[in-house]
Amino acid sequence: MTTDFHTPISFEADADSSVVNAPLADLDAAIGLQGGGASAKSAYLLANYVAAMNRLSGAPTPHGTYPDVIGSASVIWPDGSAGTYTAVTVNGTWLEATNWTLTHTSSGKTLTFSGLVRNSSGFITTPGTLAVS
Secondary structure (H helix, E strand, O other): OOOOOOOOOOOOOOOOHHHHHHHHHHHHHHHHHOOOHHHOOHHHHHHHHHHHHOOEOOOOEEOOOOOOOEEEEEEEOOOOOEEEEEEEEEEOOOOEEEEEEEEEOOOOEEEEEEOOEEOOOOOEEEOOEEEEO
16 A cells, blocks of 8 residues: 655656646745754654754764764754754763753754663663653
8 A cells, every 4th residue: 555645757757847836835835844844843853853963964073082982973864954964072981972952953942861870780770861842
């Protein structure tokens, strides 16, 4: 079973700009309804930060003290907005960022992860929290 979320273009139809742009306008409107772009809400950032962190734009920059950890990276959010990941605090034992920020350029919002604590065995004793500002 398939569902079209666009206006189908018939086989061998003339492909002028109006034929191509109409379904793209439908797609743009649908993406806008997902809460991204300049009016992105906190819920959008919380729901999509994993996807953004998996879409790097260019090579990441290693952390200055711990080069095996990504210190910063440019990302692309699912709505097409640019962003920047920055490792604020790194645990040198477990080589992970325990405090980081992720910006959403179009909306001017920042997602902050903080508070992750591990014990000497590596088990998480305090999970981190996410906050949008």
